[in-house]
Amino acid sequence: MKTLTIAAGFAAIATVAVAQTPVLTIYTYDSFVSEWGPGPVIETAFEAECGCDLRFVSVGDGAEILSRLRLEGPRTEADIAIGLDGNLTAAARETGIFAPTGADLPALDLPIGWEDDTFVPYDWGYFAFVYDKTRLATPPASFDELAASDLKILIQDPRSSTPGLGLLLWVKAVYGDEAEAAWTALNRRVVTATKGWSEAYGMFLEGEADMVLSYTTSPAYHIIAEDDDSKAAAIFDEGHYMQIEVAAKLATTDQPELADRFLAFLLSGEIQAAIATTNWMYPAVMPEGGLPEGFGAALDPAKALVYLGEEARTKRDEALAEWLAASSR
Amino acid sequence: MARRVLQISPATWAGGIALALVLALSFGSLAAVALRAEGDTGLGPADWAAIRFTLVQALLSAAISVALAVPVGRALARRRFAGRQVLITLLGAPFILPVIVAVLGLIAVFGRGGILSQALGLMGFEPISIYGFHGVVLAHVFFNLPLATRLILQGWLDIPSERFRLAASLGFGTRDVARVLERPMLRQVLPGAFLVIFLLCLTSFAVALTLGGGPRATTVELAIYQSFRFDFDLGRAALLALVQFALGAAAALVALRVALPTGIGAGLDRPMTRWDAASGWLRVQDAALIALATLFLVVPLAMIAINGAAALPSLPASVGWAALRSLAVALGSAALTLLLALSIAALVVRRGSKLAEAIGTLTIAASPLVIGTGLFVILFPLIRPERVALEVTVLVNAAMSLPFALRALVPALTAVEADFGRLADELGLTGTSRLRRLWLPRLRRPLGFSAGLAAALSMGDLGVIAVFASPDGGTLPLQIYRLMAAYRMGDAAGAALLLLALSLALFWVFDRGGRLDADA
Known part of the structure; x- marks a missing residue:
């Protein structure tokens, strides 16, 4: 006192x-x-x-x-x-x-x-899956390809992490009403959903997964600050959530x-x-x-996905419920 | 009898104040959060699933940790070997590490790209997967097996060496020693050790989330965090925190009821010799147990050291300042822990109040997030929170270390009073002279252990400081997270190694200080 x-x-x-x-x-x-x-x-x-x-x-x-x-x-x-x-x-x-x-x-x-x-x-920024070019030669070019691959990914929990929520809305924007089914398929690729970005990214650098949910700009850090061009972001045909x-x-x-x-x-x-x-x-x-x-080169603006304002909020709750339902099974 | 009541009143006062502080911290902060809630909320099915998961993983983690700690503790108690002291100090390490550091260490060993999977790969086997329910339990055992071992080892060391001498002269074998000496000791020590670990696992959050493999591993603490951050539903946060308390309280009631005092009595502090454990087979068995436990605990730590060593010499200056702030917080919190714990232990022992012990133990069941937010709500109208960031951290960390200190101090003080209390009364040894002449000398070992644990725990804690810190006022764990968030994983690994080394050094200094005269 x-x-x-x-x-x-x-x-x-x-x-x-x-x-x-x-x-x-x-x-x-x-x-x-x-x-x-x-x-x-x-x-x-x-x-x-x-x-x-x-x-x-x-x-x-x-x-x-x-x-x-x-x-x-x-x-x-x-x-x-x-x-x-x-x-x-x-x-x-x-x-x-x-x-x-x-x-x-x-x-x-x-x-x-x-x-x-x-x-x-x-x-x-755009959310994207970052991979190591020396370990993965041909990354998937879409969520469907990712789901059909045998790759392992690290994501973040949407309840505790902003990128984690971004991925949820990204999948929702791509799959709409089919999002829950998409998650059932994608979940087979998920190693774990961490509390925040740092845990997932650190685990990716330790070699725990082939790809990690991050940003298209993440490789720029490694190139500019570390002079390391081994990291790249996988570009998806469906577009990227902003x-x-x-x-x-x-x-x-x-x-x-x-x-x-x-x-x-x-x-x-x-x-x-x-x-x-x-x-x-x-x-x-x-x-x-x-x-x-x-x-690197800019992405085609037509590929930008985003929900704005009120829509983002309603989609957020919908997408979370779907993710929880698909992931808790 | 009346004289006795008068004598103990200062101790009672101190204990009462300490308990009031603990209650204010845990329930006052909860009330502060609940009062800010808007509208009423209930618990949904997802919350009940989280409660179920939390309960099951905590029970299992605690049971496995304690079950494994018994043979390891027994092996350590009856063997003397080079490096034993270092090993016992290292036992404190996993427990005091920030979660993210320990998890990365575990992953370096047990992960998909970890050394175990690589070794299996070389032999043509599939890599193992650490992610899932078993991963959560594995991590909790990694964190808590050492603590359980330390608490149980303490129980063995508290059996006077004369009892083993007598047992040997009566021709007791291993079974007889177990029946007459060891089982009564375990009956007293195990429930408390189980309780502490159960409560620790109850509030687990990041471990469960990182290794649980997905939302099935949702704990109550994560649900609380979600209420704050995602839904801003303070009512639900407070309600969940209350549920967490109730689970902890129920466990505390059961554990303290099961525990029985040993009645083994006092000894003369002579060095211990274990005639009963001299057989070759037992030697091999103990050596194997100690080796396995050491591997399980030390290899992940070694991986942290290897990963961090490269960056250690070139760490940014801010890491050094953060380390100094952390040291100051750790020392302050160790001192405050001892003060609180000794006051409460005196109350528990002299008044025979199990309720006091239960209250003192409950702080680990408190949600760090709710305490932090509650204190914030209380302090915000009075002062800028970041101005008192370090003071608040000292206070909360001391409260969080209190249960461990009580675990070590209460049985020891009970024994001291049972063995020497009447003599001290006869001699009229009361008040501070009783404290100085009887308690402090006889309690050196648990006091040193408690101070070491409190300091080290505080060093690695990332609880309330995250709510209160200013940009340039963070502690070392916070700085590690800042480095990671800035992509500087290498520097973060270096800072983690620094944290590991400092925490161990602190723990060693205090713990060693308490054991200077005995058990070399």
């Missing part, structure tokens, strides 16, 4: 001391602000021009950010949340936590149209102008280029000069 009182005292002093410089508090997921993520670059660059103090608070993953903000309610200090994904925007909008942005934003380079005044995409990561301003922010300015800054060329090689996703606004070579 004593520590608490002392700490509270310090908090009060600290608040007084920085009262002159406005503070912009950003809630985001853990890997965004780790020293290897885009967070530190963004902080340095924005503080150099805003005359403000940028404060990151790390909260688990994208879905946990929303839970945390709902838990904190209107007392939250957050001005901006970064890292919700497209599947969450309907639930997020309904809470009334977020406000439309007044920022003047550049045109987006997404393979799909994006009409939303509140949630601002800052990067995106993850769109968004940032938004909170309705309760005491720095609305600064928050809008930050959202525009997040889409600036310098930051978008940094996001590509720290978050290993495609930038929402293609920087001048494009992407480093390791990212």
Whole structure:
């Protein structure tokens, strides 16, 4: 209790001391602000021009950010949340936590149209199965081929992992009402469904499976950061489900102008280029000069699959029930 | 009698405060979560399936761990060999590792690409599959067999050497020793060991999910996590946490009722000689048991070391800072654990209160997620949670280590009071002088063990810190996850090796400190 009182005292002093410089508090997921993520670059660059103090608070993953903000309610200090994904925007909008942005934003380079005044995409990616070229010469070119093969795959549990949920919606988008039957066939290829992406990817690198659910951009990390071109993403004929990561301003922010300015800054060329090689996703606004070579050729935009807004939410519950039914047998 | 009641009141007070703290942490946090719930929720069929799976795997994991630990503990108790101390320290290792590290170590041995499958492949056999119900149980046995062995070994070491001397002079064989000395000891020690491991497996989450092979391996803790993260249904989370408590409480009631004190009595702390176990056949049997257990435990650890060694010299500086924060948390939590455990143990022993022991044991049945979220809800209006991240972690980790400390301390203190209590009363040894002159010297071994376990457990814990940490304030386990999330699996393996080494060192220092004078 004593520590608490002392700490509270310090908090009060600290608040007084920085009262002159406005503070912009950003809630985001853990890997965004780790020293290897885009967070530190963004902080340095924005503080150099805003005359403000940028404060990151790390909260688990994208879905946990929303839970945390709902838990904190209107007392939250957050001005901006970064890292919700497209599947969450309907639930997020309904809470009334977020406000439309007044920022003047550049045109987006997404393979799909994006009409939303509140949630601002800052990067995106396609889910894909990543494999090792030295161990697998001809990867499957579709879910049907995968199901008919004798390959082993690692996936993530959709209840605890964003990519895991992405795969669920991907299968739903491809198979529609046949999704449950598709899962019955696919499950024979699944080694296990891990809690998060890190476990599955680590196990894949240890050689536990032929392929792992990740992103089409994952091989770029190995090529650019490790000079290793043995990893590749299997491209499926049916198309690939998209993850769109968004940032938004909170309705309760005491720095609305600064928050809008930050959202525009997040889409600036310098930051978008940094996001590509720290978050290993495609930038929402293609920087001048494009992407480093390791990212490879762009996929045909016609192959982009995604549910948006309310549809994503209803499909999510449907797809989860089907997956559980097929997987629990 | 009245004098006695007056004498023990300070101990009772301390114990009462410690218990209140434990109750506030486990049920207060749960209430805080429940109060934030909107609308009412019930448990669906999927929840009941999760409860069933949790119960079955926990019972089986605990039963197998304890059943295997008895022969291994007996072998270790009656043999002296070079490297025995190192082996006993290593026994603590799997238990204190962060789940992901231990699981990767297990997979390196038992996985599809692991060394066992490769060896089988060379001989023309199919690779084995670790994934499924058996994988979950295998991992839980890997985590808990060492703990069970340590707890049971402690029971053997607590039988005074004079009893074995007497047994030898009476011409007792192995069977007689087992009947007269060992079975009564096991009757006292086994239920507690079983309970602790059952409770540990009850809250398992990532192990079950990673090795379970799919949603059939859904535990209650995963259902709680899903309620928070996926559905934001706080009412259901609190309800499930309550179910988890109820399962733990039921197990605690049964276990503490089954346990019986041995009545073996005090000894003179002379070095132990086991005349009854001198036969050649028994030597071979014990050697084989010890060798098998060592292989099972040490090979996965060795794989962690091999995988991490390359990256160890070039780890980023932030890993070093995270390690220092983890060390500070570990030491703080070890100290707090001892304080709480000694207070509660005194209450349990002098008041004969099994309820106090049960409450002190229940913290492992608490959902770390619910405790973390509950504390968050309570603290958020008062202070920025990340400012107290390390303090909260110390507190919660100490509460989580409490059951193990109680397992070690309560039987030891019971024995001390039974053997020396009357003498101490005669001498008027009360209050702090009783603590300093009688309890602390006689309890050195369980105290050292408890502090070592608490420190090491805290070192590897990734519970509440994940809810509270600021971007630059994480502990070593959190840093390992951050490295993995940034694709840096090599660095993560190096950091995991660092964590393994630091945890073992901490455990060794404390545990060794408690055993300086005996059992060399």
